[in-house]
Amino acid sequence: MKTKTRVRFAPSPTGYLHIGGLRTALYDYLFAQKNGGDFVLKIEDTDRKRFVEGAVENLISSLDFLGLERNEGVFQQASIKNDNIQAIESKSYPGVLEVGEFGPYIQSEKLEVYKKYAEQLVADGHAYYCFCEPERLEEMRSEQTALKRPPIYDQYCLNNITPAEINAKLKENCSYTIRLKIPKDETIEFEDAVRGKVKFETNLVDDQVLLKSDGFPTYHLANVIDDHDMQITHVIRGEEWLSSVPKHILLYRFFGWAPPTFAHLPLLLNADKSKLSKRQGDVAVEDYIKKGYLKEAIINFVAFLGWNPGNGETQEIFTLSELVDRFDFAHVHKGGAVFDIKKLDWINAQWIKKIPISDLYQRSLEFLQTKDFYVNAPEEKKSEIYLKKILGIERGRLLRLSAVGEDSHFLFKKEIHYDGELLRWKECEDAETRKSLELSKNVLEKMDDNFFEFDPDSQMENDGLKRIMETFMRVAEDNFTDDAGKVDRGKLLWPLRVALTGEQRSSSPFEVAQILGKVESISRIEMAIKKIN
């Protein structure tokens, strides 16, 4: 019988969800979904020194926001879709829930388990107690480095302390650690899902501490035990873990367990190829969300950092479920990938154009509420339908949600202010400009009111806009064609656009007029005519 695919994302609560962590979680999700498997979230909080308050909750929220659903492990009430699911509240993190039969999913809650296994290893002769002081270890290491030898524990406590002495020390409550006893002269070889065969000589592997003197396990011990307890079949993690795999393989062997498949992902890099770091830009997923990147775009972009669908595929924009269909380890890259924000911007712009207008509206509101032009706008210019109309013309030029409305601020104002000189098209005389504006005004006055009504949610072509445009184009041809038969549409359209927007650059006058409506458009033109005198 084929065992069910089970993967896990195992972040440490030392801050927020890092973009590299997201990439790992994404690949976990994609791989699990693709194989009809389970995706488990557990928390590795064995390092109390680096623990950050609120980080667990934040990690969960970020994954939820991005839509990377898990079916087991650590949750928050809001992320549990099914009311029938049995959840236990965590003791160490109030409000955090644990769901599933293989818990606890928080390492600090299963300390006795790790200790029991560590002691079992000692009993079986695969690990030993170590009473060395940190100072001695440090001294030993610097001596080794000075002699240009690999810094490795010298096994002092393995060779120089009798069982009776160990018992005595334990009775005295001496501070101790438990170290893994690495066998000599062995080659550990394994098959990595992305890198292929990798081997290590055990003689160069340190007798790793498994249980720290504070009673907490190290990553190596806790990780192996958890993955076994939780029946994890594929361990997907960053490349920084590759060198510790021999320790993990040995642990699996000593416990008599079959190791999972390992897949070590390439690193994410800064522009200068160093490991992606905060110094050179944002690394927290929530920073990107705050800047107005859509979750779809973040996922789309991150998925392509180290993976591609292969086979000459030229599609670049993928939904989460399309990614699930295509994902495989064969196309995961081995080399690190530079995080290029320009490409993210482009993908974001594509997604802003792609999502339904009602969706764009919902997501834009929180950004709009931070803008003065929105806050100070009259109520009728804050209506859902009006905002959707604005978004309809803005989405084509918007890179990030955080800039929403900025290019259309004149649509939020009752009155616009600008220098009348801006109305002049090229070398035109004032009289010509005035004539042009009078003409536009006339055209608008005679225009069918229906042209100005449209449903921003509709997928259908905006017929009114088409008609408004056609009308003005015809008028331009009729009035501004020179003797050579060349039309200078700018003579009509530039003053019109400036009159409506007060801006040097903006959307087309047709779109703006349609949104403003007939009455307001005309009054803005009248305003403009006054400016010329």
Place this chain on the structure above:
RNA sequence: GCCGCGUUCGUCUAGUCCGGUCCAGGACGCCAGGUUUUCAUCCUGGAAAUCAUGGGUUCGAAUCCCAUACGCGGUACCA
């Protein structure tokens, strides 16, 4: 230092397993031109990689082998 992993346009990458169709394809960015005035969008075109370097195998190598260089990761009672 030692161990491990990597290296195709500025960037993300296709192609590498199964050598010829690759004087290396796509995308972002950049440059130029075009469309309905401006900006943006969109469209068309362009510049951009001696496939890290050197050797070997072969009729033929980005693709196979070896060496070197460079980069990165690990080398903790951190994950």
